[in-house]
Amino acid sequence: MKSSPDSYEGYCKDEPMMPAESVEYAAADAGTVWITFDGYYLTFDNYVLNDGWYVTKQDVKGDQIQFEFHNGYTKVEFKAEVDNGQVKLEVKSSPDN
Numbered sequence: 001m002k003s004s005p006d007s008y009e010g011y012c013k014d015e016p017m018m019p020a021e022s023v024e025y026a027a028a029d030a031g032t033v034w035i036t037f038d039g040y041y042l043t044f045d046n047y048v049l050n051d052g053w054y055v056t057k058q059d060v061k062g063d064q065i066q067f068e069f070h071n072g073y074t075k076v077e078f079k080a081e082v083d084n085g086q087v088k089l090e091v092k093s094s095p096d097n
Helices: none
Strands: 002-004 007-012 022-027 031-037 042-049 054-060 064-070 074-083 086-095
Touching (some): 022 074, 042 054, 042 064, 042 074
Antiparallel strands (some): 002 007, 022 031
């Protein structure tokens, strides 16, 4: 697991959810992403962005969800994927070029 003020990477060790429930994940300063994990697949449920943020990339597959958010100054890359039966989350924040 790695983390710094501008990034986060690690596994989300929530208790097993039966039935699957939507879980809220922070997307750094950009906002919040809701994802459901049923033990096998990820389902994108929703996102809510903070004022001034917009989406430039959205890639949703059964085992991986990726977003790229921008506000003109900062870029936030959000990635959630299934790895060995767990949700692995990676959020990176960097200057927007």
